[in-house]
Amino acid sequence: MLDASPLPLVRVRDLKMHFPIYAGLLRRRAGEVKAVDGVSFDIMPGETLGLVGESGCGKSTVGRALLRLYTPTAGSVVIDGEDVATLSPEALRKKRPTMQMVFQDPQASLNPRMTLAAIISEPLDEHTDWSGERKLDRVHELMDQVGLNRAFANRYPHEFSGGQRQRIGIARALALNPKFIVCDEPIAALDVSIQAQVVNLLEDLQERLGLTYLFISHDLSMVRHIADRVAVMYLGQIAELSPRDDLYARPLHPYAQALLSAVPEPDPVREATRKRIILTGDVPSPANPPAGCNFCTRCPKVFDRCRVEEPRLAEVEAGRFVACHLYGDTNKTAG
Amino acid sequence: MPDGALPVLDVRGLKTVFRTRGGEVHAVNSVSFMLRPGELLGVVGESGSGKSVTMMSLIGLLPSPPAEVRAGQVMLGDRDLLKIGPRALQDVRGAKVGFVFQDPMTSLNPVFTVGSQIMEPLMRHMGMNRAEARKRATELLALVGIPDAQKRLKAYPHQFSGGMRQRVMIAIALACDPDVLIADEPTTALDVTIQAQIIELVKDLRQKLGMAIIWITHDLGVIAGIADRVMVMYGGQVVEQAPVAELFADPRHPYTRALLKTIPSLTGERGARLQVIEGQPPIMTAEPVACPFRARCAHAFARCEAENPQRRAVDDRPVGLGHDVACHWSPEGV
Numbered sequence: 001m002l003d004a005s006p007l008p009l010v011r012v013r014d015l016k017m018h019f020p021i022y023a024g025l026l027r028r029r030a031g032e033v034k035a036v037d038g039v040s041f042d043i044m045p046g047e048t049l050g051l052v053g054e055s056g057c058g059k060s061t062v063g064r065a066l067l068r069l070y071t072p073t074a075g076s077v078v079i080d081g082e083d084v085a086t087l088s089p090e091a092l093r094k095k096r097p098t099m100q101m102v103f104q105d106p107q108a109s110l111n112p113r114m115t116l117a118a119i120i121s122e123p124l125d126e127h128t129d130w131s132g133e134r135k136l137d138r139v140h141e142l143m144d145q146v147g148l149n150r151a152f153a154n155r156y157p158h159e160f161s162g163g164q165r166q167r168i169g170i171a172r173a174l175a176l177n178p179k180f181i182v183c184d185e186p187i188a189a190l191d192v193s194i195q196a197q198v199v200n201l202l203e204d205l206q207e208r209l210g211l212t213y214l215f216i217s218h219d220l221s222m223v224r225h226i227a228d229r230v231a232v233m234y235l236g237q238i239a240e241l242s243p244r245d246d247l248y249a250r251p252l253h254p255y256a257q258a259l260l261s262a263v264p265e266p267d268p269v270r271e272a273t274r275k276r277i278i279l280t281g282d283v284p285s286p287a288n289p290p291a292g293c294n295f296c297t298r299c300p301k302v303f304d305r306c307r308v309e310e311p312r313l314a315e316v317e318a319g320r321f322v323a324c325h326l327y328g329d330t331n332k333t334a335g
Numbered sequence: 336m337p338d339g340a341l342p343v344l345d346v347r348g349l350k351t352v353f354r355t356r357g358g359e360v361h362a363v364n365s366v367s368f369m370l371r372p373g374e375l376l377g378v379v380g381e382s383g384s385g386k387s388v389t390m391m392s393l394i395g396l397l398p399s400p401p402a403e404v405r406a407g408q409v410m411l412g413d414r415d416l417l418k419i420g421p422r423a424l425q426d427v428r429g430a431k432v433g434f435v436f437q438d439p440m441t442s443l444n445p446v447f448t449v450g451s452q453i454m455e456p457l458m459r460h461m462g463m464n465r466a467e468a469r470k471r472a473t474e475l476l477a478l479v480g481i482p483d484a485q486k487r488l489k490a491y492p493h494q495f496s497g498g499m500r501q502r503v504m505i506a507i508a509l510a511c512d513p514d515v516l517i518a519d520e521p522t523t524a525l526d527v528t529i530q531a532q533i534i535e536l537v538k539d540l541r542q543k544l545g546m547a548i549i550w551i552t553h554d555l556g557v558i559a560g561i562a563d564r565v566m567v568m569y570g571g572q573v574v575e576q577a578p579v580a581e582l583f584a585d586p587r588h589p590y591t592r593a594l595l596k597t598i599p600s601l602t603g604e605r606g607a608r609l610q611v612i613e614g615q616p617p618i619m620t621a622e623p624v625a626c627p628f629r630a631r632c633a634h635a636f637a638r639c640e641a642e643n644p645q646r647r648a649v650d651d652r653p654v655g656l657g658h659d660v661a662c663h664w665s666p667e668g669v
Contacts, residue, residue, distance in 0.1 A: 054526035161615050191381040191616070192553060196597045196609035203608070218526065225599035225609060248601060262531035263601055264556030268579045270602075271560035278535055279528045282496045 008042035009180055009212045010066070015039045015075035015085075017058070017065045021287060033287045035061040037236035038075075040313065043180075048206065048213040050227030050244070052220055052259070056283060058236040059216050063182040066214065067099050068092060079180055097127050097176035104185035106165030110157040116143075116168055117153040123175040142171040145208075146201060163194035170201065174209070182214045187222065199226055220263050224248050229319075232256045235294040236286055238313055241321040252322045254301045293325065301326060342369035342410075343514050343547050344393075349407035351385075351392045354400055361619040362388040364571040366407075367646075369655055370515065375541065375548045377562030377579065379555060379594075383616055385571035386551050390517050394432050395424045411514070430460035433508030433546075437520035439500035443492040449476075449503050450488030456510045475506040478543075480536055498529035502536065509544065519551045534561060555598060559583060567591050570617050570627025573646060577658035587649055587660040589632045626663070634664040 016037055023030035036058040043049045053059045065072045068084050077084045080098055087095060100123075103109035110119055120142055121135045130138070140150050146167040157165055166186060173181055183202065187195040199222060205211060217223050223230055224244060231241040232253065240253035251257045258277040265271060279298045284290055290297050296306040305325050316327040351363035363385045370376050380386040391397045392404050393416060409416040411431060416424060428434070436442040444452060453475055454468035463471065469488065476484035479502040492500055501521060508516055518537075522530040538561060541548065552558055558565055558579065565582045567575040567590065575588040586592045596610040614631040626632070629639040642663070649658040 054528065163615070192555075192594065193381060193597055193612040193616070196611045197613070200609055200611060220527070221599045221601045224601060224605065245605075258528060260601065262527040264530075264534070264554065264560045265601055266555035266559045266583065266595060266598060268559040268583050271556075274560075276531055276535070278531055280532075282498060282529070 006044060009045045009047075009080055010043040010214070011076075011078040012042070012062075012066065013040050013076045013078075015062065015065060015077060016073045017061050017070055018073045031287055033285075034236050034289060035286055036065060036072075037286075037289075039233075039236075039238055040075075041231055041238065041241055043212055043214060045179075045212055046206070046210055047229065048215050048227045050223035050230040051214060051216045051233060052218060052223050052230060053233035054218060054259075054283065056235075056286065057233040058286070059233050060184050062233070063101070063184045063214060063216050067101055067182055069101075097123070098178055099180045099182070100173040100176070100178040101182045101184060102166070102169050102173050102186045105189050106157075106162060106169050107189070109169055110165060112157055115154050115156060116148070116160075119157070119168060120171045120175060123172060127176055138175065139171075142174055145174065145205065146171045161194075162190050163197055166190065166198050167201065170198075170205070174205065177209075178211070180212045180214075182216070184216045185218070186215075188217070188219070195222065202226070220260060232259065235283060235289055237294060237323065238321070239295065239323055241313070243319050246317075246320055252316065252320060252327060253295075253324050254299050254326070255295050258300070293323075340371050343372050343412070344370040344549075345408075345410040346389075346393065347408040347410075349389060349392060349409065350405040351388055351397070352403050352405050354403060358620055361622050362402075362571050363392060364619065364623055366568075366571075366573055367655060368566055368573065368576065370547045370549060372514075372547055373541070373545045375550060375561055375563050377558035377565040378549060378551045378568060379553065379558055379565060380568035381553060381616055383618070384568040386568045387519050388571075389568070390519060390549060390551060393517075394428050394434070395421065396428075396434070426460065429456040429508075429513075430511040431514050433511070433513040433516045435501070435504045435508045435516065435518040435521045438524050439497060439504045440492070442504060443500060445492055448489055448491055449495070453488075453503070453507050453510055456507065460511045471510070472506075475510060476503070478509070478540070479503070479506045480532075481506075496529075497525055498532055501525060501529075501533055505533075505536070505540070509540070509546075512544070513546055515547050515549065517549045517551075520553070521550070522557065523552070523554070530557070537561065555583075555595065567594075570623065571619050572623070572627060572643075572661060574628065574662065575658075575660045576646070576655065577649075581658050585658075587658070587666060588628075588662050589634050589664065590628050592666075593631075593633070626661075632664075636664070638663045 017035050018032040019035055020029050021031045021033060039062055051059045064070050066077050072085045082095060117139050120139045124130060124135045124138060143150055148167050187198050190198060215226055227244050229243050230247050232239045234255045240256045251260050258279050261277045277300060281298050284297055292308050293306040293311050296302050311323045311325050313321050313323040316322050347367045349363055349366045353360040353362055366389050378386045393409050404417060407417060416427060450472055453472040457463045457468040457471055472488055473484045476487060481487055481499060481502055522533050562579045565577060565579050566573050569590050575591045586595055593612045597612055599609060612631055617627050623643045626639040626644055629635040644661045644663050646654050646659045646661045648654050649660060
């Protein structure tokens with residue numbers, strides 16, 4: 001991760017986000033949910049990093065901790081030269097315009113009592129001292145950029161469809177010319193025929209404005225389309241981080257293999273002959289992860305070492321990082 | 336799937352309307368289909384296409400008002416479910432027709448044990464006493480792959496994970512050995528690895544029990560792997576219907592063709608840009624007089640505005656049995 005020549009825009013090192021569990025009559029601290037437990041990655045300027053995994057794996061928490069919507073328990077998040085994880089509140093506020101978020105549910109993330117213009121210009125109200133006229137100009141410009149008709153500026157979110165609402169959320173995120181946008185499942189709530197519209201918009205904007213994305217999703221085929229590199233998370237940790245084409249052609253981590261093989265494909269001929277890796281059981285609780293490798297309870301290739309020793313994320317091939325003993329230093333030829 | 340067998344379910348000209356303050360919404364417009372014994376029929380469509388409403392109309396699951404089944408015939412064996420009345424329909428639901436819903440958390444009752452919820456239909460429909468029902472419930476839980484079934488009967492739904500809850504739902508739906516199982520987006524709320532488990536389970540149960548299944552989904556990938564036949568719905572109508580291999584190999588309706596192109600693939604060529612179906616799905620405020628897809632269709636012409644296309648066979652097999660499409664256009668030219 002350190003050998004690339006341009007400086008990464010986002011550099012995350014050993015990020016931990018633990019949530020306390022309080023229990024008993026006196027609400028004593030009884031343990032903690034290790035939602036994110038030691039995650040490291042870089043995102044290059046203009047790159048899209050896909051972050052995939054199943055519900056509860058901590059992918060959304062990573063996104064939120066990156067933008068300091070949660071204060072991380074440990075680790076550093078350097079975005080554009082400053083460690084967001086430790087910034088003072090005042091400095092953080094000044095930092096906010098460079099980093100923005102597009103949320104999953106456009107229904108819940110837009111205030112139903114605000115007009116579209118008010119929603120999109122709210123970041124401008126907060127962070128600029130522009131005149132009302134200038135702000136309205138900017139709102140109109142943003143609406144053009146995301147493909148919303150200017151005439152709708154005084155309408156309310158409920159008058160729009162899901163896809164259009166997501167465009168409103170994107171316009172709001174763009175208002176302050178951010179460099180980095182966390183897209184947290186931006187298409188999960190949309191119909192198939194609308195998803196493509198929103199993804200194409202995100203790609204166009206990236207090209208035009210030079211944006212850098214963290215694209216969080218559970219939709220592996222959409223991530224293959226949009227991401228340059230992909231990180232696969234399992235139970236609060238990154239199992240594999242690889243360039244897109246390498247990952248989809250030949251996943252290395254057993255969990256990445258199982259995950260990719262579980263995705264049904266719209267091709268009955270292939271589906272009939274495809275060999276699936278069916279994982280047994282459920283994901284363990286992040287409050288009580290297993291000893292050793294966190295995937296050892298479900299891994300089809302588990303061996304003794306996995307139950308004792310936690311594998312570190314290590315570069316096993318050029319640009320490919322895997323946390324698995326199968327590719328450990330003791331047996332470099334494996335896989 | 337024997338081709339000549341009598342259908343277990345034969346639906347003709349079903350029309351369902353919702354009466355709302357803003358006027359009527361024609362959610363289902365003249366939907367016809369049949370289901371043969373042991374067959375798995377996939378129903379594909381986006382939200383609002385009428386796929387769920389169609390299936391809920393069949394067995395009177397829609398609250399009325401606002402819903403009103405205005406026309407049609409639903410033959411289950413030799414009985415028309417739309418005519419037999421609410422009491423008789425109760426005997427059909429759960430006994431002859433099982434239903435699995437999308438969200439296993441909201442469709443299981445949180446204050447009753449899983450065991451009592453599986454035993455309820457057994458006692459209600461099969462006339463079993465508690466002991467018999469408990470024995471059968473244990474068998475059912477084991478059948479759907481829940482380990483330690485006897486002990487798990489006493490557990491409450493919140494003590495199960497999402498995938499396990501969906502297994503419980505399937506156990507309840509199968510309790511009375513139904514002729515037809517209707518599964519409405521049964522894996523949509525689940526993660527892919529859990530979805531793969533449930534799909535394997537259903538394939539396995541089909542082999543063991545041989546019931547006919549209607550599987551509603553918006554995921555063409557899921558359909559490709561399990562369905563025998565597929566029905567594509569749009570704007571409350573069936574726009575295309577075909578055996579699964581034919582539908583994917585030779586889609587005839589512009590909507591089906593666009594839908595198949597718009598989803599990115601896990602393998603193969605990675606397109607630089609996703610194909611887009613512009614516009615929004617329609618809200619059917621009146622009985623359609625034109626093709627519901629015309630506004631988004633790349634091939635629309637004057638006739639599509641003037642006349643709502645009827646389903647026509649693509650080859651010499653009759654409509655509903657082979658490959659049919661409701662479109663004035665054809666890939667070979669009009």
